Amino acid sequence: MAIKPTIYKFKLSVSDLNHDYFDSLNLTVALHPSETKERMMVRVLVFCLHAYQDHENLMAFTKGLSAIEEPDIWLRGLDDQLHLWVDVGEPSFERIKKSCRLAKRTYVYSFNSKSNAWWKQSQAQFSTLPVNVLSFDWQEVQALSGLLARTMDLSITLSGESAFVAAEHVQVEVNWHTLQLDED
Secondary structure (H helix, E strand, C coil): CCCCCEEEEEEEEEEECCCCEEEEEEEEEEECCCCCHHHHHHHHHHHHHHHHHCCCCCEEECCHHHCCCCCCEEEECCCCCEEEEEEECCCCHHHHHHHHHHCCEEEEEECCCCHHHHHHHHHHHHCCCCCEEEEECHHHHHHHHCCCCCEEEEEEEEECCEEEEECCCCEEEEEEEEEECCCC
16 A cells, blocks of 8 residues: 655745745645655745746646656646746756756756755756756755644745745744856
C-alpha cells in the first residue's frame, strides 16, 4: 500500500515590497512521502515570490515529485501557454534546457547543503541557457521548516533578497542570492 501525501493548509498574508504587491493567499499543499519539510516550505516561499506575476490566479503547484515531466510550480495563461516554470532543488541541465524551450521564463531555486557543489558543477552549462538561478541559505530554510504545522497563518514580507516570515509567536528571516539572472 502506497503512503499518501500529508496535506498542509496555509493562510498567507504576502507583502512584496519589491513589486508593490499585497495580497492574501490560501494554499493547500501536499507533502509527498519522499519530500522533506524543508523542500515543501521552500515551494511555499517561492510561490509567494512569484505571486505578483499571477494576474488571473492561474499559478499552481503541480504534482511535483509525482510527475517528473512537470515543474514544482507553473503559471499557464488562459491560452494554456506556459509562462513560468519553477523548479526547486538541483535539477539537471537537460531538464532545464527542456523547460527553457517550453516556458517563457524559467527559475531554479536551490536550497540545501549541497547547493554550492551543484552550482560549481552546473554553472558553465547553465550559463548557456536563459534561466534564473537563485539559492537560499540552508540553515535559514531549516529554521523556516521549524515553523511547520498542518494549518498555518503566516505573514510574509519580501524585501530585497530577504523574506521575513512571521508565525503566531515566532519569526524567521530567509535570505537568497542570485546565481544567474536571465536578462530578458
